[in-house]
Amino acid sequence: MPIIATQGLTMRFARVTALDDLSVAVEPGVVGLVGANGAGKSTLIKILLGLLPPTSGTATVLGLDIAREGLRIRERVGFMPEYECLPPDVSATEFVVHMARMSGLPPTAARERAADTLRHVGLYEERYRPIGGYSTGMRQRVKLAQALVHDPQLVFLDEPTNGLDPAGRDEMLDLIRRIGAEFGISVLVTSHLLGELERVCDHVVIIDGGKLLRSQAVEAYTAASGVLTVEVDEGRDELGRHLFDRGVSVQPEGRFLVVDIAGETTYDLIRDGVAELGLRLIRMEQRRHHIEEVFRAGPPGESAAGSVPQEASR
Amino acid sequence: MSTSTIHDIGYRHYDGPRSGRAYVLRSLYVHNLRAAFGLGRPARAKIMPFLLAAIMLLPAAGSVAVFAFTDQEDALIPYASYANIMQVIVAIFLATQAPVLASREVRFHVIPLYFSRPVGHLDFVLAKSAALATALFALMAVPVTLLYVGGLVAKAPDPGKQVLEYLGGLVGCVLFALVLAAIGMVIAAFTPRRGFGVAAVIAVYMLSTTIVGIVQGIAEERTNFTLQGWAGLGAPFNLVDIVQVRLLGAESSSVGIAPGVTGGVVALALCVAIVLGSIAVLYRRFRKAGLS
Numbered sequence: 317m318p319i320i321a322t323q324g325l326t327m328r329f330a331r332v333t334a335l336d337d338l339s340v341a342v343e344p345g346v347v348g349l350v351g352a353n354g355a356g357k358s359t360l361i362k363i364l365l366g367l368l369p370p371t372s373g374t375a376t377v378l379g380l381d382i383a384r385e386g387l388r389i390r391e392r393v394g395f396m397p398e399y400e401c402l403p404p405d406v407s408a409t410e411f412v413v414h415m416a417r418m419s420g421l422p423p424t425a426a427r428e429r430a431a432d433t434l435r436h437v438g439l440y441e442e443r444y445r446p447i448g449g450y451s452t453g454m455r456q457r458v459k460l461a462q463a464l465v466h467d468p469q470l471v472f473l474d475e476p477t478n479g480l481d482p483a484g485r486d487e488m489l490d491l492i493r494r495i496g497a498e499f500g501i502s503v504l505v506t507s508h509l510l511g512e513l514e515r516v517c518d519h520v521v522i523i524d525g526g527k528l529l530r531s532q533a534v535e536a537y538t539a540a541s542g543v544l545t546v547e548v549d550e551g552r553d554e555l556g557r558h559l560f561d562r563g564v565s566v567q568p569e570g571r572f573l574v575v576d577i578a579g580e581t582t583y584d585l586i587r588d589g590v591a592e593l594g595l596r597l598i599r600m601e602q603r604r605h606h607i608e609e610v611f612r613a614g615p616p617g618e619s620a621a622g623s624v625p626q627e628a629s630r
Numbered sequence: 631m632s633t634s635t636i637h638d639i640g641y642r643h644y645d646g647p648r649s650g651r652a653y654v655l656r657s658l659y660v661h662n663l664r665a666a667f668g669l670g671r672p673a674r675a676k677i678m679p680f681l682l683a684a685i686m687l688l689p690a691a692g693s694v695a696v697f698a699f700t701d702q703e704d705a706l707i708p709y710a711s712y713a714n715i716m717q718v719i720v721a722i723f724l725a726t727q728a729p730v731l732a733s734r735e736v737r738f739h740v741i742p743l744y745f746s747r748p749v750g751h752l753d754f755v756l757a758k759s760a761a762l763a764t765a766l767f768a769l770m771a772v773p774v775t776l777l778y779v780g781g782l783v784a785k786a787p788d789p790g791k792q793v794l795e796y797l798g799g800l801v802g803c804v805l806f807a808l809v810l811a812a813i814g815m816v817i818a819a820f821t822p823r824r825g826f827g828v829a830a831v832i833a834v835y836m837l838s839t840t841i842v843g844i845v846q847g848i849a850e851e852r853t854n855f856t857l858q859g860w861a862g863l864g865a866p867f868n869l870v871d872i873v874q875v876r877l878l879g880a881e882s883s884s885v886g887i888a889p890g891v892t893g894g895v896v897a898l899a900l901c902v903a904i905v906l907g908s909i910a911v912l913y914r915r916f917r918k919a920g921l922s
Contacts, residue, residue: 365746367921387748391648395746401739405671417657418747420648429644436641446672462743467644499641 317379319344319470319502320364325373327359327526334359335370336526342504346496348513348520348534349506356526357506358398361472364504365395378469391420394463394471398478398506401459404448408439408458411447412465419466426465433461436499437491453484460491464501471495473505477512485512492516543603546573546586549596558589574603655753658744662761665734666727675730682723683769686716690773694780706781709799710871710880713770713806717867720810721835723769728814729827731758732912736919737822745920755912763811770803795880802874809870809901812908819915839865846886858886859893863900872897 321341327334334356351357362368364377366386375382377389402411409430416426434443437457442450447458456476463471476492477485493516495501507513513520514534522529548555556573559566562585565576575586583600590597661670667683668675689707697705713720735741744754778796786792814831821827842865849858862868862884874880875887876894888897 362921367742367745387750390746391748393746395743397739397742399739401743403734403738403740405675410670414657414661415743415747417661418654418744418749420650420654420748421644422647422649422653425644425646432642466648466747500643 318342318376320347320375320377320504322360322364322375323373325360325363325375326371327356327363327368328371334526335363335373335523337373338523338526338528339373340521340528340531342519342521342531344502345518346492346503346505346516348517349504349523350510350513350520351506351508351523353508355508355523357523358474359526360523361395361474361504361506364472365390365393392469394466394468394501396459396463396471396473396476398474400455402447402455405446407445408434408443408447408450408454408461411458412461415462416465421466429465429467430461433465434458437461437464438487452479453481453487456480456484456488457491460488464495464499468501470502470504473503475506475508477507477509489516544575544577544582544586545569545599545601545603546575547571547598547600548573548590549598551593551595554593555586555589555595558593559585562589577602651748651750651753654747654749655757658749658754658757659761659764662731662758663764665730666761666765668730678726679723679765682719682726683772685719686769686773687776689716690776690780693777694784697781697786698784703787706786707777708881708883709774709777709796710802710874710878711883712774712777712799713803714867714871714883716770716773717839720766720770720806720867721832724766724810724814725828725831725835727765728762728811728818728831729821729824731762732815732818733822733824733827736819736916737824739922741916741919742922745917751913751917751920752909754916755909759811759815759909759912762815763807766810767803767807770806771800774799774803798874798878798880801878802870802880805873805901806867806870808905809866812905813866816908816911819912835866839867841865842868843885849886855886856889859888860886862886862888863897869897869900873901 318341323339325335325338332354338356338360349357349360359368363370364375364382366377366382366389369383378392380389380392382389406414412430412434413426416429417423421429434440434457437460439454439457439461442454447455450458456479460473460476463473473492477488480488489512492503492505496503496516496518505513505517510522517534519531519533521531546555552568552571552573556566556568559573559575564578564582564585567574575582577583586600664670667679668677690712693705693707696702707715735744745751774796778792778799781792782789813834817830817834818827821830842861845861845864846858849855849861859872862872868884868886871880871882871884872888873894875882875884876891877898887893
């Protein structure tokens with residue numbers, strides 16, 4: 317059974333169309349929802365929570381209809397908003413306990429679950445201090461904890477890595493992976509940074525201007541593409557010529573060679589070429605399609621912003 | 631064992647009971663009632679409400695003490711007049727605490743976290759309004775009760791009459807609490823910054839009371855006591871006092887009281903309209919805040 321399924325979902329506001337005839341179905345697991353800012357991600361989450369009735373179309377979450385069974389959906393899901401949503405003058409413990417009770421957990425269970433959940437997201441002694449003094453990373457953890465405290469079957473995480481530094485971003489992504497793999501909770505996570513989602517998601521849905529651009533398993537996006545990056549200490553051009561002579565399609569790119577893979581033999585040809593020419597091979601790496609390549613036809617600034625940290629982290 | 635280790639036992643699912651709407655509503659009410667007195671928040675949040683509550687008790691304690699020594703029945707403040715006499719303190723309490731309940735969670739965008747859970751919009755509004763009304767009721771009813779118990783201990787005459795007046799006074803306190811909470815919540819809900827919220831509630835209280843006072847003064851000058859009475863509908867404390875005097879048989883402690891049972895019924899209808907109107911306005915306000 318799909319955890320989320322929409323049919324012809326459309327949401328029109330006075331001046332903008334946030335969602336345009338969106339039909340998509342996703343299976344349990346970690347699902348990424350990618351789109352530029354204003355692509356309709358947050359609107360989709362509000363609709364799926366049953367808080368905002370769509371202009372037209374239908375949707376089910378965990379098999380429950382958003383129009384008729386919104387309350388039952390909200391009992392079973394968690395929601396981490398994109399924006400700051402924490403009162404500064406209460407402690408994380410106090411706040412998360414309160415939110416657990418708001419999901420119907422009895423007092424004792426609420427306290428136990430809050431302590432457990434805060435530990436799982438990585439908040440320890442500091443959880444007794446007022447939230448106002450927390451760093452952005454700690455706040456994101458509290459926001460995540462309140463979304464998980466009632467043990468939902470599905471959590472909506474809206475831009476959870478927003479505002480985090482690279483280390484914090486990695487930790488958050490790791491947490492998201494654990495929520496899906498260890499906690500066994502399905503996740504719908506949104507991001508406008510396309511590169512980071514392929515690291516944690518099983519399935520990625522891309523929307524642009526409220527329209528579905530693509531929905532498929534992450535392997536399909538990042539399947540080995542047809543190129544290898546080859547870096548040698550010196551003699552790049554020699555190797556290039558050598559390979560070209562043997563019928564390999566090859567192009568220089570910066571200090572590297574980009575080689576089209578024709579088949580298994582391509583690897584052998586490169587290996588043999590390096591050996592014959594007596595070059596020092598520094599790296600030979602298979603390039604993967606990044607999810608952002610889907611957007612290459614789209615806004616150029618967006619795909620560039622998505623790919624830079626991706627490359628840097630390799 | 632001499633050494634202990636913390637074992638990460640991994641994630642555990644929760645299969646215990648999940649309580650329904652009544653439990654959530656009750657929890658929300660208690661949470662807000664605690665918040666109204668600064669409980670669950672840092673010490674400085676508790677100073678104002680408890681200081682004001684202590685000030686509210688002083689005249690009652692003094693009144694009982696004076697009665698106990700002098701045995702003068704006049705020394706006991708009438709139960710129904712207490713809230714009216716102490717209205718400045720009650721108004722300050724309303725102004726400082728209404729924003730805590732009505733606008734704090736709007737300002738920090740906490741509202742969507744409630745509505746993404748099984749919390750209904752109407753339940754949310756009712757819990758908050760009821761919590762503020764309860765806090766105000768406690769603020770006024772505790773000193774009134776002190777007066778009654780003190781009078782009882784000091785052997786005030788005619789205990790039968792006292793108990794009736796006391797109960798009438800409590801009904802008055804309920805009415806004061808409901809009307810003031812309704813007004814305070816609406817004003818505070820539309821002023822997200824706490825400071826502005828405090829100022830706005832005080833301003834509405836001062837302006838309405840002052841303008842009504844001026845109109846009543848002019849009316850009295852021209853010996854138009856009917857106008858003087860009806861003008862009382864325009865100020866919250868005077869409004870409730872009209873109901874107390876005309877429908878609950880209390881003695882007047884306001885400048886002008888609308889005439890006859892009609893005056894009382896009109897005042898009561900106005901109170902009901904304020905309370906219901908406030909719930910309708912807050913419902914829309916919080917619903918909108920839940921989607922932002």
